[in-house]
Amino acid sequence: MAKLPVQDNIIIEKFGPHKQYTPKNGFKGVSEPDKLVKTHCCFCGMQCGIQLKVKDNKVVGFEPWKEFPFNQGRLCPKGVQRYLQNNHPDRLLSPLKRVEGVGFEPINWEEAIDTTVSQIQKIQEKYGRDAMAMLSGVSLTNEKSYMIGKFARVALKTKNLDYNGRLCMVSAGTGNKKAFGLDRASNNWSDLKHAEVIIVTGANVSETFPTLTYPIWEARDNGAKLIVIDPRIIPLARTADLHLDLRPGTDSALYGAMLKVLFDNNWVDKEFIEKYTSGYEETLASVQDHTLEWAEKITGVSAEKIYKAAEIWGKAKTSFLLHARGIEHHTKGVDNVVGCINLVLATGRIGKPYCGYATITGQGNGQGGREHGHKCDQLPGNRDIENPEHRKYISAVWGIEEKDLPGKGYSAWEIIEAIHRGEIKGLISICFNPLVSLPNNNYVRSALEKLEFYVAIDFFLSETGRHADIILAGSLQEEEEGTVTTAEGRVVRINQAINPPGKARKDSEIIKEIASRLGAGDKFNFTTAEDIFNELRVASKGGTADYYGITYEKIEKNMGVFWPCPTLDHPGTPRLWENYKFKTPDGKAHFNPAPYKDPSEVTDEEYPVTLTTGRVVSQYLSGSQTRRIGKLVDQYPEPLLEIHPELANKYGIIDRDLIKVVTRRGEAIFPANVVETIRKDTVFIPYHWGGIHSANILTISSLDPMSKIPEFKVCACKLINTGEKASKSDKSNAFQSFDE
Numbered sequence: 001m002a003k004l005p006v007q008d009n010i011i012i013e014k015f016g017p018h019k020q021y022t023p024k025n026g027f028k029g030v031s032e033p034d035k036l037v038k039t040h041c042c043f044c045g046m047q048c049g050i051q052l053k054v055k056d057n058k059v060v061g062f063e064p065w066k067e068f069p070f071n072q073g074r075l076c077p078k079g080v081q082r083y084l085q086n087n088h089p090d091r092l093l094s095p096l097k098r099v100e101g102v103g104f105e106p107i108n109w110e111e112a113i114d115t116t117v118s119q120i121q122k123i124q125e126k127y128g129r130d131a132m133a134m135l136s137g138v139s140l141t142n143e144k145s146y147m148i149g150k151f152a153r154v155a156l157k158t159k160n161l162d163y164n165g166r167l168c169m170v171s172a173g174t175g176n177k178k179a180f181g182l183d184r185a186s187n188n189w190s191d192l193k194h195a196e197v198i199i200v201t202g203a204n205v206s207e208t209f210p211t212l213t214y215p216i217w218e219a220r221d222n223g224a225k226l227i228v229i230d231p232r233i234i235p236l237a238r239t240a241d242l243h244l245d246l247r248p249g250t251d252s253a254l255y256g257a258m259l260k261v262l263f264d265n266n267w268v269d270k271e272f273i274e275k276y277t278s279g280y281e282e283t284l285a286s287v288q289d290h291t292l293e294w295a296e297k298i299t300g301v302s303a304e305k306i307y308k309a310a311e312i313w314g315k316a317k318t319s320f321l322l323h324a325r326g327i328e329h330h331t332k333g334v335d336n337v338v339g340c341i342n343l344v345l346a347t348g349r350i351g352k353p354y355c356g357y358a359t360i361t362g363q364g365n366g367q368g369g370r371e372h373g374h375k376c377d378q379l380p381g382n383r384d385i386e387n388p389e390h391r392k393y394i395s396a397v398w399g400i401e402e403k404d405l406p407g408k409g410y411s412a413w414e415i416i417e418a419i420h421r422g423e424i425k426g427l428i429s430i431c432f433n434p435l436v437s438l439p440n441n442n443y444v445r446s447a448l449e450k451l452e453f454y455v456a457i458d459f460f461l462s463e464t465g466r467h468a469d470i471i472l473a474g475s476l477q478e479e480e481e482g483t484v485t486t487a488e489g490r491v492v493r494i495n496q497a498i499n500p501p502g503k504a505r506k507d508s509e510i511i512k513e514i515a516s517r518l519g520a521g522d523k524f525n526f527t528t529a530e531d532i533f534n535e536l537r538v539a540s541k542g543g544t545a546d547y548y549g550i551t552y553e554k555i556e557k558n559m560g561v562f563w564p565c566p567t568l569d570h571p572g573t574p575r576l577w578e579n580y581k582f583k584t585p586d587g588k589a590h591f592n593p594a595p596y597k598d599p600s601e602v603t604d605e606e607y608p609v610t611l612t613t614g615r616v617v618s619q620y621l622s623g624s625q626t627r628r629i630g631k632l633v634d635q636y637p638e639p640l641l642e643i644h645p646e647l648a649n650k651y652g653i654i655d656r657d658l659i660k661v662v663t664r665r666g667e668a669i670f671p672a673n674v675v676e677t678i679r680k681d682t683v684f685i686p687y688h689w690g691g692i693h694s695a696n697i698l699t700i701s702s703l704d705p706m707s708k709i710p711e712f713k714v715c716a717c718k719l720i721n722t723g724e725k726a727s728k729s730d731k732s733n734a735f736q737s738f739d740e
């Protein structure tokens with residue numbers, strides 16, 4: 001029988017409506033908190049330092065943490081509201097079970113764990129171990145990420161574990177490994193401020209990493225030139241020297257043409273190339289036909305502008321290149337990344353002060369979470385699950401036989417496909433809301449309906465959670481000790497501020513208990529988060545992401561330690577490659593050809609408009625957290641369709657007309673937001689909403705063949721003006737308003 005999502009009316013009857021929370025009167029006693037806890041924001045990869053105000057085991061506010069070196073007290077709109085989650089009326093306070101026709105009912109932990117374990121065993125006995133899959137997420141600390149990697153392989157004994165970074169950091173990770181043999185931003189952000197030129201491509205920094213704008217402004221104050229590459233005039237582009245408004249999906253053509261200009265004009269560092277790189281002849285040969293005229297045709301950016309960008313970049317002495325998902329969410333995401341790296345290597349501007357390159361990591365622990373083994377092809381320390389030496393080492397750390405360590409499993413999207421095929425029958429998810437965040441979500445929904453058993457660990461009831469049989473009430477970031485690794489590669493401490501409320505439990509305790517009930521208790525003998533970290537240190541030792549020399553004490557003392565840090569007396573590595581010894585097999589940085597390919601779906605007569613998707617400043621990811629925070633909902637209550645006035649004119653569209661957007665996957669209706677800041681052939685929709693307002697009803701599930709990232713950033717759509725108008729500000733797409 002298809003397991004339909006538990007519907008709104010049932011949830012409302014049982015628990016009251018989901019709420020947007022804006023405490024009207026503030027918290028009593030805020031002025032006299034019991035304590036201030038120094039920790040980090042739970043949202044994006046900047047991991048800004050923050051102090052949480054705690055009163056009576058509740059987080060009741062925050063204070064800036066001015067001494068933390070990166071953000072020095074600065075926070076963005078999400079950071080200053082994050083404290084409203086622990087005490088939120090929607091917070092799950094006990095485990096729930098699905099009762100058909102009734103909805104969810106609170107149950108005790110014994111029943112919740114009994115049911116979970118017996119269902120897992122039933123599925124694995126009947127269909128084999130790999131019929132259970134696990135999906136995880138990197139809002140989780142390093143300790144939890146490590147523990148989940150071990151849990152899936154040692155307790156659940158399945159190969160099918162993957163994580164939400166598969167939608168996020170994997171193109172960058174694959175590109176970084178190809179070029180450098182190691183996956184981390186090459187520099188810390190302090191190198192930005194004296195760079196002569198900064199290229200920002202496919203990264204809406206002011207909205208998605210607001211506190212990172214500060215070092216960019218510092219560089220501008222010091223005279224830096226700024227080049228922004230984005231189909232939209234994003235806020236940062238308004239101040240740029242050059243804005244290249246390329247057609248979505250054409251980055252590799254642009255970078256190829258720029259590389260040719262660099263070589264044609266001898267704006268390259270020949271000595272660096274010869275001594276420290278390989279693959280440049282082949283790469284140079286691959287761009288010989290990438291003329292400016294050719295690139296203009298493909299990208300829609302004028303030949304003059306492309307030349308100018310290459311000239312500014314080529315003639316500089318110091319520089320920094322930053323990119324994010326705008327170039328990575330593509331079927332050629334990896335090619336786009338190596339295309340950018342080629343520009344950095346050609347000029348030899350890496351491994352020196354104020355010279356650098358970074359992919360800007362997205363999620364809170366998007367960096368650490370992609371190193372310690374909850375990817376389908378990975379073991380801790382960024383080891384390879386298919387490498388015999390790596391397998392041997394980790395098996396020894398875990399005290400298991402190498403033959404019992406599962407191999408490479410399916411990636412996140414492939415898990416959904418395997419559920420459809422009937423190959424995967426059961427799912428555990430933690431920290432992932434795939435029904436909102438995966439592409440083509442009609443297909444995802446029908447997969448969830450096919451599962452024989454699904455258990456979700458979360459602190460809120462997400463859209464995906466509504467399909468679950470059991471929901472285990474887990475913990476917020478501030479409810480457990482741990483560490484995360486910031487986008488700079490700095491390992492920092494998350495300090496526990498409060499205990500989980502009600503009967504909610506720490507995520508790590510939940511995992512530990514299920515592991516023990518599955519018979520692997522002796523492998524999860526951890527009492528504290530530090531115990532887990534100490535095992536992680538050993539497991540990462542000798543891997544490219546080596547944390548062995550990092551301890552809790554050392555982190556506290558230095559306000560973070562940059563990995564690699566291989567020995568206890570090692571100070572950590574804020575800037576990589578200062579010795580030009582790269583981690584590739586030949587020790588050199590690799591140029592890689594990145595030939596241009598069309599996106600998997602191009603516009604045609606039937607679907608004539610390009611659709612791209614992304615973010616707004618006040619909402620976070622699937623919105624499961626931020627759509628519940630009243631002040632953030634006020635800032636951007638509903639998803640809008642950004643459209644240029646000329647394109648709008650073609651369809652007779654004016655601001656706030658309701659526009660039906662149709663793709664080959666589905667259709668959804670959005671109010672128009674007519675703006676001059678977007679290309680005339682492209683529309684943009686933010687993706688933080690579920691149900692009928694989900695941008696992912698429309699997106700395509702084509703994957704990059706190497707990284708397996710979906711092509712969120714480009715597909716073809718048609719627009720239909722419904723002739724109706726949206727009401728002024730429709731918050732019903734978030735949750736109901738609730739005042740204390």
Ligand SMILES: Nc1nc2c(c(=O)[nH]1)N[C@H]1C(S)=C(S)[C@@H](COP(=O)(O)OP(=O)(O)OC[C@H]3O[C@@H](n4cnc5c(=O)[nH]c(N)nc54)[C@H](O)[C@@H]3O)O[C@H]1N2
Nearest residue numbers: 202203204208248249324325326362363614615617620621
């Ligand atoms: N407010 C907020 N901040 C966040 C998040 C959030 O949800 N909300 N999420 C965090 C996470 S996990 C991530 S991954 C990051 C994402 O951070 P970003 O990558 O900066 O965010 P996006 O909005 O997904 O995409 C960035 C830009 O890519 C552009 N773009 C679209 N197609 C193309 C293309 O083909 N080429 C180029 N060059 N650009 C293109 C879009 O116009 C958009 O401005 O943000 C992090 N920070």
Ligand SMILES: Nc1nc2c(c(=O)[nH]1)N[C@H]1C(S)=C(S)[C@@H](COP(=O)(O)OP(=O)(O)OC[C@H]3O[C@@H](n4cnc5c(=O)[nH]c(N)nc54)[C@H](O)[C@@H]3O)O[C@H]1N2
Nearest residue numbers: 139164167168431432433437462474613621622624687712
């Ligand atoms: N169309 C489109 N789709 C996209 C993107 C896009 O640009 N366009 N971006 C993609 C990207 S880059 C990303 S990163 C993904 C993100 O997609 P998801 O990972 O699905 O998004 P989240 O909102 O982080 O979902 C996490 C869930 O975990 C819960 N959670 C958060 N922290 C914790 C924790 O510490 N413990 C537990 N137990 N639960 C926790 C939250 O309440 C939430 O329900 O979306 C992707 N989807």
Ligand code: SF4
Nearest residue numbers: 041044047048076079
């Ligand atoms: S920039 Fe990122 S880490 Fe900093 S406060 Fe905002 S969401 Fe939090």
Ligand SMILES: [Mo]
Nearest residue numbers: 167168362363
């Ligand atoms: Mo992300």
